[in-house]
Amino acid sequence: MPASDLTLLIDAAHKAGAVARSFVGGDLGVEYKDHDNSPVTKADLTVNETLAQHLRAARPGYGWLSEESADDEARQQAGRVFIVDPIDGTRSFIEGSRAWAHALAVVEQGRVTAAVVYLPMMDKLYTAAEGAGARLNGKPIRVGQRQDVTNxxxxxxxxxxxxxxxxxxxxxxxxxxxxxxxxxxxxxxxxxxxxxxxxxxxxxxxxxxxxxxxxxxxxxxxxxxxxxxxxxxxxxxxxxxxxxxxxxxxxxxxxxx
Structure with a gap:
């Protein structure tokens, strides 16, 4: 993984957050997808375009997989692939809740090497790079240590x-x-x-x-x-x-x- 992939994802997530926030409280142009009746908004599509332009310009050799883009089989031959969800939690976004996120990852040979989950309305930025630990707003985080499944x-x-x-x-x-x-x-x-x-x-x-x-x-x-x-x-x-x-x-x- 290029050392700057995580930095690139963080920058892209902040750009996505600014775009998504600009739609809050406005006309979202909600439509529903034919295959599963899930909602998609103008914000989803605009954020997707923003991410595609920013990330693919920076890494033209990487493949691309996004919820809001037509799938391109060429991604399967790419050494590295961006996998993104422009807005994860679109229904929450439509309802005016804060619990929606931008999810961005770089995948190499089937494994994720860099990742960002950003909740712009909560100012929560989760990040990780392979072998370098996970962070929330720059501070290390660890999974809980509970030992009993009950409760x-x-x-x-x-x-x-x-x-x-x-x-x-x-x-x-x-x-x-x-x-x-x-x-x-x-x-x-x-x-x-x-x-x-x-x-x-x-x-x-x-x-x-x-x-x-x-x-x-x-x-x-x-x-x-x-x-x-x-x-x-x-x-x-x-x-x-x-x-x-x-x-x-x-x-x-x-x-x-």
Missing amino acids: AEVLAVKHSLDPQFWPGGVPDLRRAHRPSLAYRLSLVAEGRFDAMFTFRPSWEWDIAAGALILSEAGARVTNKRGAALRFNNPIPQNDGVLAANPVIHAGLLDRLI
Whole structure:
């Protein structure tokens, strides 16, 4: 990874935040995507254009994968790839909440090497570079050290606690939720929650940045079956996400498989 990739992502995230904030309180031009009826706004598209121009001009040899861009198969042949979600938590953005984020990552040979999750309305900048630790607003962060799964505080949608997902029995957990998946990952990295999980196929742009931030904060991060996450896949998804410190991760995984 070029030493300046993380610096580039941080600069791009700040530019994205300024663009997104300019739409707050204005006409968002909300439309709904045909394939899944999820919302997209003028802010999503403008931020996407801003990020593409800034990042691709700086690294013309990198591939590009974004929620708001048509997928280009050429990314699979690129040595390094930008994976971005211009606004993660678009519904939250539309509702006027602050819990939305810009998620930016660089991926090399399937692994994330630099990552930023930025919440401009909260002034929270999560960053990580491979082998260099994770930070929040420049200060090191570590995953929580809880050792007991019972009563662990987790971030998950309510449906994720249905018995169908837990052949070993639904654990006794304290559940909370945040609309941005990238923010959920980052909150666990910060140690404010003990674990997060989602069992739906997870788009890479939602999880790539947060996965590295969590890993560099000391968490174990896998798919829902305990396999390593890989990125820049032909179909850009992973089979869910399970993240926690190694002890809690093992305790949850034992009930899932």
